[in-house]
Amino acid sequence: MIRTALLVAGKDLRIEGRSRVLLWQVLPFGVMALVLSGLALGPHHAGNSSAGPGLFYLVMLLVTLLMINRSQVIEGSIGTRTSVATLGLDPAGVFLGKALALAVELWITGVVVLGGAVLLLHTGLRGSAEALPSVLVILAALAAAGTLYGALSGGGQGPATLLPVLSFPAFAPLLIAGERSYSDALHGGALWEWWLISLVALVAYVAVGILLYGVLEES
Amino acid sequence: MIIKLSQRLLGPVTLALLALTFWLGLWVTPPDKVQGDLVRLLYVHPAIAWVALYVSFGTSVIASCLYLWKRTRSATMDRIGYCAMEVSAIFLALTLITGSIWGRPTWGVWWAWDARLTSTAILLVFALGYLALRRANDDPELRARRSAVFAIIAAINVPIDHFSVDWWHTLHQGATVFTENGNFLVHGSMLVTLFVSLFAFTLLFFWLLRARYRLEVKRDVFYVASLDEALAQRRREGVH
């Protein structure tokens, strides 16, 4: 399982590095979405740090939806998927590999967008740095859940509109925990409670993915 | 024989208990000291929430698990999972509606970003997502597998909902019926009405589930008949 996971993660990250979609499309989108958030809040509220955590996670949610779809689309045409299916890869390993690759991509994007939040929404450098561990855990949980939902929504072959409908209810508690933990890091509070909840969600989604991804692949 | 009898009696008994609930709730029980007549909504809301969050959602999840397990995999389990989730969606919507009606005079707003309300709304979106997933797949086996996996993933959210009253700051009431020591907080006719209501709405769930299941069986029979016709037509392609 681990060997397959590393093989698949390496493949996904290599494809991503080769295509540079993350660098030239997703990162600019994330920063642009932050700017748009500031515009939507208006000039008097745009620099108000209390809105920063929520807006950061809202932008990351949109980025996550983009990257989940990307993670499924890079599996290619039906011919490629058929060829790869004949390799008989361990489905749990495939799940872990894709989730790991997606998590790495979200971490990179998250750090950049977090920097953008500090700069544009004045969330505070020290508080944002303190929130970073919880951000990484929540993004990893989003990656694990997203990999499952990406496969559920048809693995890049199904309608693109299905993914948000399926994944939003699962993402919402993570976003709540993320916003609360980031806010607590900025203003002082029970940071570790939310961090722990995120870790529990991460473990749960990884466990479910390891157990059930094979069923989705059979589909 | 007993099963057939109980199936026949399910509808009438459910209706009778619902009628009893409404009679007790509207006429027999006294108004509350603080809430006045508004308390009568609480003979309906917790029962609907109980069915929505635990009975119907739980039935769907259990049926989904049984479908995914090879030994118990069958079209019956898939149908039960689907029908239970459909009923769950209705009850979740009713939970939010009755809760809003109660919340408006109590909290002053139709909706508050309370943890319990938010989690219930999220569960409703889960149920609607399940139904959307069902409609996105025409192949019966593909649809059954994906729905079953989705239901199990959604089940992770149910404990979050259950513990949300304790984990987050909330406007929602805490323990309503029992204290931490298991003593009753509600007494007399109010307690009786509450339990009758819980039983009545639980039976209502099974009655609706049965009706919906029978409709789904008829649909599948029609589908199989259409498959036979499709097969015959396909074979005729080779005959000149």
Add this chain to the structure above:
Amino acid sequence: MVDLHDAVVLVDGFPLLSGVTLQLEEGTLSVITGANGAGKTSLLRLIGGLVSLSSGSGSVGGIDLRDGDLRELRRRVGWLGHEGSFYDDLTVTENLTFAAKALGRPVQEIDRVLDRVGLSGRVSTPAKRLSAGQRRRLGLAWLLVRRPEIWLLDEPYASLDDEGRNFFDGLIGDVVAGGATVVVSAHDPLRSRELELRTITMVGGCIAKDTS
């Protein structure tokens, strides 16, 4: 090797295969012919454990198509489709390395295989930059690295010139001589008179004619 009895495959309510009865021996070459929509690709996918059996019975390589371990069956099967069968953004070598590592095959074999299929000069070329014929050769290389027991080739001659077709015929002959079971789908029967083969014609998801 392949044993199907009245096999029906349904997808979205449509019978792709409407009752196929077929036996294929190990180490043989069979060609499935027929018009578009006859069920050629579906039959190949059923043999490869890539679609489920809706009714009837069947086994491939001793693995039951209903209750058997289909993942294990797929590991023993090699697929070459008429679409791309590899990752467009990875280079020729990276694609083959992925396939080799996935199945635990020696990575050192790749250079020899690339030499065999005539892609030695394209090792660092991304797959999407290859011509149609080169992509077909890469697909073959993928199979040669994998060395599966059963080769399923879906219209492998499409967009190949005469030289490409002759190369294919030679390779298939070597593979069959090496003990693999090869099943090819094609619109027309194979031209080669050197290969001993069985031709199966499909119509309406069933077998209409069999030269065995």
